[in-house]
Amino acid sequence: MSNEKKQAAKSRHLLFVVGMHRSGTSALTAALCQAGASVGNDTLAAVAGINDEGFWEDRQVVELNEALLEYHNLSWFDLDAADTHICGNAPLAERGKAILAKGFGEGCVEVIKDPRLCLTLPFWLDICHTLAITASVCFIERSSDEVAQSLHKRDAFPIDYCLQLIASYQQAIANVKQSLPSYAAVVYDQLITATDKTINGVIASLELPLTPHQVSGTSAVKPALRHHQSNTDAAEPHPNRSPDSLLKSMTHAFVERGIVLTELGQQHSDALAVIQKRDQQLEQTNEQLASVGEEHSTALATITLRDEQLADAQGQLAKLGKEHAHALNVVGERDQQLTLLNQELTRIGELHSLAQATVQQRDEQINQINSELSQVQRELAIHKSWRRKILASLGLMVRENKK
Secondary structure (H helix, E strand, O other): OOOHHHHHHHEEEEEEEEEOOOOHHHHHHHHHOOOEOOOOEEEOOOOOEEOOOOOEEEEEHHHHHHHHHHOOOOOOOOHEEEEEEEOOOOOHHHHHHHHHOOOOOOOOOEEEEOOOHHHHHHHHHHHHHHHHOEEEEEEEEEOOOHHHHHHHHHHOOOHHHHHHHHHHHHHHHHHHOOOOOOOOEEHHHHHHHHHHHHHHHHHHHHOOOOEEEOOOOOOOOOOHHHOOOOOOOOOOOOOOOOOHHHHHHHHHHHHHHHHHHHHHHHHHHHHHHHHHHHHHHHHHHHHHHHHHHHHHHHHHHHHHHHHHHHHHHHHHHHHHHHHHHOOOOOOOOHHHHHHHHHHHHHHHHHHHHHHHHHHHHHHHHHHHHHHHHHHHHHHHHHHHHHHHHHHHHHHHHHHHHHH
């Protein structure tokens, strides 16, 4: 790693929020973000009735944690997952490096939260060490009875199975704690009832580059979203119940049911995201239609203006037609007069040389009039040609409007 990359890595501070599913990791992460931390923009969407305010989990982190467990033929709800050292392989490690390198927002502390970190945290801490990234860990604990009730409601796991799973995760957390030089620990009840004191305690304990901040009274932690409450102490262990093969078979069926329900919830969230996207597309389409409507109105106004201009041109053509007809009548009259003159000149004949000169003069006039008539006829032909073009253009515009 280059010196520049090492310096950039040292300037970052990652905080891993670690706790059993349904133990309050989302509430803790939300409160930390309210105090100035960040989780990035690529987080899982909220699911109504499960995590109404969002999971605060980076999608790629969750996907890699699932891949790590799958690599060891495990799932997050396996009772013996805590007994397995999750190490992954080289390709998975490279994925982890790429995920950490991309960062999790612009906060001075970047929070990574996923309950599966109870099982996979050593893998991520090794990568932080490799990349020379400063990392801290904050654990959160909640009454096992409350967690079991919440798991039972969300995933339909039997209560006994939930308690065994909680004990397995508690053992995994205990194993991780032994390898850490320092860490912070939060109790869910204290987070709900004394949010400011708890968050500021975490900041001071881990020496996080965050300013103590008033979080209570904001939307970060909502006590109303706490649906299960027990008098059992969060740290109080439950006896380890070892189910026989029949119980394992029964609980496995319940686990499968829980997976289906979780998938349905995810599908619902995906559907909501699609609906939101379609709403945005519809809004864009409406804007485009409004723009097209304005253009169409402009086109109609232009057509109306052209109709008025065409009507005016037709009026002028009609006027010219009348004038041309009058000119033709005058020409006819002049032709008749010339005919009479010719008859008169024929009768007089050569009797009068002056009459002959007059005839010659009239012939020249006739030639001039004929020239003017030819000019008028050519202009008339031009007018007729323009009239046909205009009528053809009107016909084309009428057909387009009908379409």
